[in-house]
Amino acid sequence: MRYLPTLLPLLLCLPHLAQATDAEEWRYSVQRGDTLWSIARQHLRSIAHVPALQQKNVIRDPYVLTPGSVVRIPTQWLRQHTGKATVTDLIGSASLGDGKQQTALVNGNSYPLQAGHTISTGPNSQLKLLLEDGSLVSIGANARFTIQQAVHYPSTGANATWLNIERGSVDSHVSKNPLMPNRHTIQTPSAITAVRGTIFRVNVDGDSRSATEVSEGLVEVSAAGHSEHIGGGFGSVTRRGEVPGRSTALPPPPELGQLDGTQAFSPAILHWPTVAGVSRYPLQLLRTAPERRIVGDTTATTNRSYPALDNGEYRLLARSELDNGLQGRVASQNFRVHAFPTPPLVVSPAPDARLRGLDVRFVVSGDAGSRYRLRLARDAAFSQPRLHDFSRQDNRLTLPEGGHWFWQIARLDASQQAGPYSQTYRLQADTGWWRASHYRGTPLSARPYPLANARYQLRLTQLDQPQAPLQLDGDTPRWQLAERLFPGRYRVSYRVTTPDGYLAQEPDDILLID
Template sequence: MPPRRLAQALSLFLVAFSPALAQAQTLSLPAAAAEAHGPVWQYTVRPGDTLIGLGRQYLRDPAQWPLIQRDNHIAHARQIPPGTVLRIPADLLRQQPSSARLAQVFGQVLWRAQAQSAWQPAEAGQMLAAGSQVQAPEEGSAVIELANGTRLTLQPGSELALDTLSLYADGLMADTRLRLQHGQVEIRDNPRRLPNQNLRILTPSAQAVVRGTQFRVGVEAQITREETLGGAVELQAAGAQVRVDGGQGSLARQGQPPLPPVTLLAAPDVSSLPSVFEQLPLRFTLPGQAGAAAWFGQIAPEAAPVQVLVQKFSVGKALNIGDLPDGRYVLRVRAVDANGLQGLDASHAFTVFARPFFPMLTAPGAGATVRVPRPTLRWSQVVDVTRTHLQVAAGADFAQPLFDVVLPGEAWAPSADLPAGELRWRAASLDAQGRQGPWSAAQTFRYLPGPGPADLAKAAVRFDRDHLLLDLPPAPAGQHYALTLSDHVGLQPALAQTQTSGGAVSLPRPASGKRYLGARLVDDSDGTQGPPVVQVIDVPPRYPYLWLLLIPLLPAL
């Protein structure tokens, strides 16, 4: 006789001749064999229960109650001690279909009733029967709720099939089998801790058998990744299985058994990440973390944290996000180890306040020096902006700005002279509704007053036969004179020009009459000129007594 048949015969013999021993023993072999072919319902016997009554109430064929007696080694079908746990294979139980509900839909999520059906847009609240498939594109996500309260969050770029949604024994047991084709799903299983809830997640390379937990399953390139956040999951592949407890992860490659579980990487330190972004793109620079080979991040609205707006994977230390509307958000970020297992989540709340966009400050440039007391400040034009709020300050902040104006256009000059020294300016945009966006970064420039007017009061003017001679006082330190002699008060065209630091100056003697001498002080370092000072010079005739020679000729005239 084969060993297994012999063991069964021996157990029947013991049941027949030792009822007390049979009740004390619960042989695991038949139950384990039954569970290998499907889920097993564990029923706790109550006072007054009989196998015949249980068969009539729960079995698909009430006459099959002897199978329960046999497999559970019950000596007397009508006398079962209360508290005895009966293990009943699901294929003996009456079955009824269950369903799931699309609790939330974000983006263009698609669904179909079965594999041969056409994809169509999914709507929140619709029911999903067994055989349904749900597809979330890269810009979408969905939350699916099972009858027992289990919630599955289908991440962007994922596809899930609801292969089995079954209830047994008047709903006292559930059997759910889901197939993740690709992408990632996050699961919070059986939150009410109901007994006899069976959930399996199948992938192309493995399956996860859930024992009441919170976990993630991901599929990519024939690799199944499982990370347990709470409870335990049995990951099965290639005829082997490992138990993955909370805080651990494992993965299975196509045709290979699962890797031994490893501890998930700790949640990253996000304490130094910025809480407000006033310009785009967004950049989250993460601190180094031992064991981290990459980073995985998701951004969701603060008011709807399960809605994934952006999902990023980065092998560097930074997550860069190109654009987000203004608002409040939550960043969920995980460190990824060398096997691709994603660690524990860290959450960071932040605000985007970037619109209307601030203009670019163009003149004076950063660190520039201006020499005029009322320089023209210029900035770039911004689309959909009607006015600009401008501030100029002398201190380290703008608590007491020197100028605070709101004006149209892209240029402005102060109405009063600037103080000498280092100054800061910034600008913010206002839209048609008067909403002001963020301030630009403050830009620093320096006002260095230009040379003052030249003092010609002490200048002595002389003439010799061929020259106009000037004696000028020394120019201020770091400056020199620029002199222009002209027939016109506007000093153009020039009869002569020269530059000097002071002292004796010689210019060609102009013809007699009224002439104009202009003088400016000029900065030696950058050529900045002060205001012109114009002095009128009466140039005498070169030979003032030459007319006396004409007196003898007068009678002849």
């Protein structure tokens, strides 16, 4: 593991410090010109420790030390100060309090970690703290923990921290200090977790159960007079009043790489392969642009999720969870939602229409101010598309030449940006009057969703006549009405459902028939 950049200046300015072999002791390598008195003035809390230091190391003359020899110094004698932490990333809200007053934490600010103070996070929140030793602590939503101890040793750059977690989850990336091991202890209502240089996670579920999951290094979990050593890739569950559970292999993370990078539908369609032996998938959705915020923390019982999302950039974070509650490493995948404005309902031209000439009229849903973008090409891949913007009042187009054409339509938003396109339609132009398409009734076509066993429901309600709503249903979003629709204004409602719980209700629209 690479040493964190914050340790590099320390390594350069103190090359003579030797690595400690015990957490309660620092082994100092003597340099030319050192004396016990100079060592005490530079590194100890008081020069009054010199006689005890001389006795502990069996040194005859405190003024005469052999360069390269080792002086053993108890850590409690080392110069130290109350540790502090810098907020490197805060989404949502978090506060630091002493029981009487709460201070809202702010990104980029540093705060002292006083013993007895508490740190709390709000719902849909995430907090990352950088400690002075380079360790990183990530705290999930609705968490609360008390600082039992936070000490920093400036001579070595090491920390000794003790956190008492009441609820929530804490991910810790404890840096490896080559000069003196960092001590990081987390106490839960059911167990104590102690580490020296590792990556691990503790999740507290109420006051009766805690889970420890280790990604790298070695963790010791103690409870009820027993200890369990947990290595990288393993975890342990401890229940209040019981000994720690046996070390169990953690499940692999979900494979999110198959998710579509652009989601053209809302709810978004998020599927991933199942993970063997996994019963649940804890999920977190983070909106990354245009603003950063957590939009959901859920647990899926299957390998899919259907969150209703606005247009924007997102990151999905997912873990695999075993029946005993242990979770594996987090997997993440970025994606973009481009679902609005939704494509219009298409009345004309009908799918696979044949035109008598080159003139085509587009009749689609939308109010008087709606504008659209037509994408037209000779091939279904739209390798050389022609783009044409039009409105409901100016909806006629003359094709450049006859033959087969493929087309898609999208609605423009207020800034004239196109939403997702409809499915691909085909038409044939300039085929002769005897081959032109003639429809006695009214064809209607909405966009399909890429979902198995989807059901499509279309509802047309005439606004200016007291007619019963027309309700259409099918396993494809295409309908051919036997009769023509009466002229007038219709409210269009479009709904898509699947047996596994997907439900999309697209925004109501207006269809004008003249």
